[in-house]
Amino acid sequence: MQSYIIKRLLSAVVVMWAVATIVFFAMRVVPADPAEVVLGDYASQELITSFRHKMGLDLPIWQQYVNFLTGLLHGDLGRSMVTNQPVAEQIFSLFPYTLSLALASLFVGAAIGIPLGVVTAVRRNTIVDSTGxxxxxxxxxxxxxxxxxxLLIIFSVHLKWFPVVHSVNEGAELLEHLHKLVLPAFSLGLIQAAYITRLTRSAMLETLSQDYVRTAHxxxxxxxxxxxxxxxxNVLIPVVTxxxxxxxxxxxxxxxxxTVFSRPGLGKLLIGAIAQRDYTLIQSGLMMFxxxxxxxxxxVDLSYVIFDPRVKYD
Structure with missing residues (x-):
């Protein structure tokens, strides 16, 4: 197990380097000078030149790339071109909101999709299967x-069960956070539930035809x-994957x-960074994803041992 984890971590480092390289050069391919975008159309050439020098944009592309990788190795994500604030502070302050949304959406998808997939497989070719x-x-x-x-129109505008604007206050209680998380989580989770339902049903139908299931019956x-x-x-192995x-x-x-729910998070932050050509913020946000x-x-790979004891990692 330990050797397997080490191998996976080493491969993860290679993947992260590849992602960093692709993201870095993709940002440089996009047309428009970020200095002109940030400073505006009426900025003087002297101000643009000073800004490019301050942000290191006047350096050769290979030197910018080396500086970018060196910063990543030292945990320095740079400073935002727009706000001049440390990018790490912006990302880590908003990351919990995106992480909670992702986990809640995954929970909703699994809680709906797995049972529904099992039931539709067991009740194959019935009204339950057709509905699923x-x-x-x-x-x-x-x-x-x-x-x-x-969901906003139904549950916020008409039924008024949830607020229309889902902004989260840092000092809010846990129940308020969860209340404002419901609609965004279901918005993403119901889509995932559809995929999980189809996959669970397919895997369950294949498993039910196995000899050990007939023997158990x-x-x-x-x-x-x-x-x-x-x-x-056994069905959970491909589903968890x-x-x-x-x-x-x-x-x-x-x-x-x-963006739809006016909820803070990395996604909303990246939308603004892309519009403003904030290279450092875009690069760091994508690296976090x-x-x-x-x-x-x-x-997920390590969880296979829980679902199938026959799985061994050497």
Whole structure:
């Protein structure tokens, strides 16, 4: 196990370096001078030149790249080109909001998708199965931001169960945070539930055709024990794998979801940074997203031991 974790961490370092390289050069390919965007159309050439020198934009591209990687190794993410504040402070102050949204969305998706996938597989070709597949198809068809607008109209404007503006106060109590998290989490989570339902149903149907399941039925075990103790445990392996892969799409969906619900977070921060060509903030935000995805996938790989004791890591 220890050697496996070391290998995965080393491969994660290589992946992070590749992501950093792609992000760095992608920012430089985008047209428009960030100094002109930040300072405005009426800034003098002297002011633009001074700003470029201050931010290191007048250095050769290879030197900017080396400085960027050196800063990452020392934990220095640089300063924002717009606010001149340390990027690390901005990111880590907003990261908990995005992380809580991602975890809540994943919980909603799993809590709805796994049971529904199991039930539709067990009740194959019935009205329950048809309803579950219709739900999954509808989930594929709705973008998260559009579903968020619908939820706002129904539960905030008409029913008034939740606030229209979901801004979070730092001094608010836990219940207030959770109350304002419900609609954004369901906006992302229902989309993930559709994917998880389809995957769980497919894996469950394949598992129910295995010999050990038929043997368990032949021994007279109750159906619930066969379905939820024997079959579901094997089904969870591909489902958990997919949930780890869905982390990236959840983080991507959080960008628009946070904007729709006026909720603080990294996604909303990146939207503003992209509009203002804030290189340092964009680079660091994307690196944080990549880091979270890598950690989640490592935890998913290690969780296989829990669901299947036959899995061994050398």
């Amino acid at each position: 597949r219709l739900f999954a198809l509808a989930g594929f068809s709705f973008p998260a931001f559009y579903l968020g607008v619908i 032949a021994k007279g075990l109750p159906a619930d024990v066969v379905f939820f103790k024997h079959a579901l445990r 997919a949930m780890g892969l869905y982390t990236g799409s959840i983080l991507g969906g959080s960008v628009l979801t946070e 990549a880091f979270v995805v890598l950690i989640v996938n490592l935890l």
